[in-house]
Amino acid sequence: MARLILQRLALGILTLWVVSILIFAGTEILPGDVATAILGQSRTPEAVAAIRASLGLNRPAYVRYASWLGHFVEGDIGKSLANDRDIAPEIRERLGNTLFLAGVAAAVAVPLSIFLGLLAAIWPNSIFDRLINALTLTTISVPEFFIGYVLIIVFAVQLDWFPSLAMISADMSFWERLNAVVLPALTLVMVVLAHMMRQTRAAVLSVLSSAFIEMAFLKGIPKWRIVLQHAVPNALAPIINVVAINLAYLIVGVVVVEVVFVYPGMGQLMVDSVSKRDVPVVQTCGLVFALAYVGLNMIADLLGILSNPRLRHPR
């Protein structure tokens, strides 16, 4: 088991390394570099050369990659092209905001979807089950911003319960922050809920069709106890997996939702920086998002290994 875990960790670190190369290469191999992006239409060859020299772009690519990654690991990620300020403090604050939003959404979505998924597994093909089916088709078809705007119209404009813009600042108390992020968090919950529910249901149902469950039925154990005590522990690995996939999906969904609610998070920063063509900020945001994504997938696999009792004892 320790070997399996070490193998998975090594693979994860390898993936992270390859991902960092890809992100770096994505901004390097492509025609048109940072210098031309800064100068835009009014560039002259001399000005481009001067900027390239001042940014160190005339060094070979592998040297720049090494120094970029080295600085990233040290937490010193350089300066924004747009306003020449250090990126690190802003990223740190925005990352905190994004994690808060995604955390609130996950704290609601994960328990709720597992609970509802279990209910659907206990009563398959019931009206409740069909409702979930229809809901899944709708939520995978509907863009995040549609859900976001419907929620704004209902809860912010018509009912006036929550603010429509998720303004947040450092001097707000926890409850004020929570109140500000209710609608964006709810949007994210709706985006991932149906998928997690269905996967939980499918995982439990597939275990319920095995022989030991039939045995438990024949012994006369009540159905809710069979599901909770016999089926769920065996369905844990796929459930953990789908939770992690959806948490990783939250990371991407957060970009659009932050723009809808004008929430000062990483996603908003990344989108703004793309339109300003502020490549260093985009690279950093991209790397942070990718780190979180790869990290979550790795944690899911590790938990999957840990939750499998067959792997717990050496043979």
Add this chain to the structure above:
Amino acid sequence: MRIAGYRVSVGALAGFAIVFANLFAAVFAPVIAPYGQADLVGDVWAAPSAQHWLGLDSLGRDMLSRLLFGARTTISIALLITICSFAIGIVTGFTAAVAGGWIDMGLSRLVDAVMAIPTLIFALIILSVLGTSVPVLVGTIAALDSTRVFRLCRAVGVDITVMDYVEVARLRGEKLWWVMLREVLPNALPPLITEFGLRFCFAFLFIASLSFLGLGIQPPLADWGGMVRDNAQAINFGGMAPLIPAAAIAQLTIGVNLVVDWFLSLHSRAHGEGA
């Protein structure tokens, strides 16, 4: 209900109706749209009326006309992306499956690495360097999305290349291209058609999201994601303007999904009942 010998459910019928209505709007937009897509015809965010069925947008342009022209832009670009993505994915995927060896190994590992980064994040990184012209958008999304097509084609292709008829073609001395196009492709079509529908939905939602973020199709072209963005401010006065294009996006995706579901059920029955 049966059409041409195939069972058609109510859902599938609704799906087909939605898809055809959208295609009709896309093809005949200049004929059926009451106004031009850039014409200013009245007050900003005027309410729906007899002249303007869906009201006016943030600049006073007719919402319905822009919706029809938007169908044209958004659907054609999404289709183009899907076709490019399939062209890349099919060629590389079947090459990996048929050629095997280090080609397969190299392509598969590259695809694994690209898929380890969320598509939206990777696309944003590339767009920050290349800008957001239509060819760049199509190329970027098609290249990133083709990783999924590659995975499917390789998986299906590997199953087919071990068949006797492929072996026969190879022994006959046929070239790699011939084997791919004449032996592997026809036998891989059913899963590929389903995947085409799903990839189209993905490309469509993706381009709409990018346009919504202001990084996709640029004005003055009408497109559904960009229309949501343009009209987003109306929401603060309780206006429904941004919901109309957003709902347009949702209905088409639901329609395509219904058709794909029907096709899947049809295909799974084809083995059992010999339909």
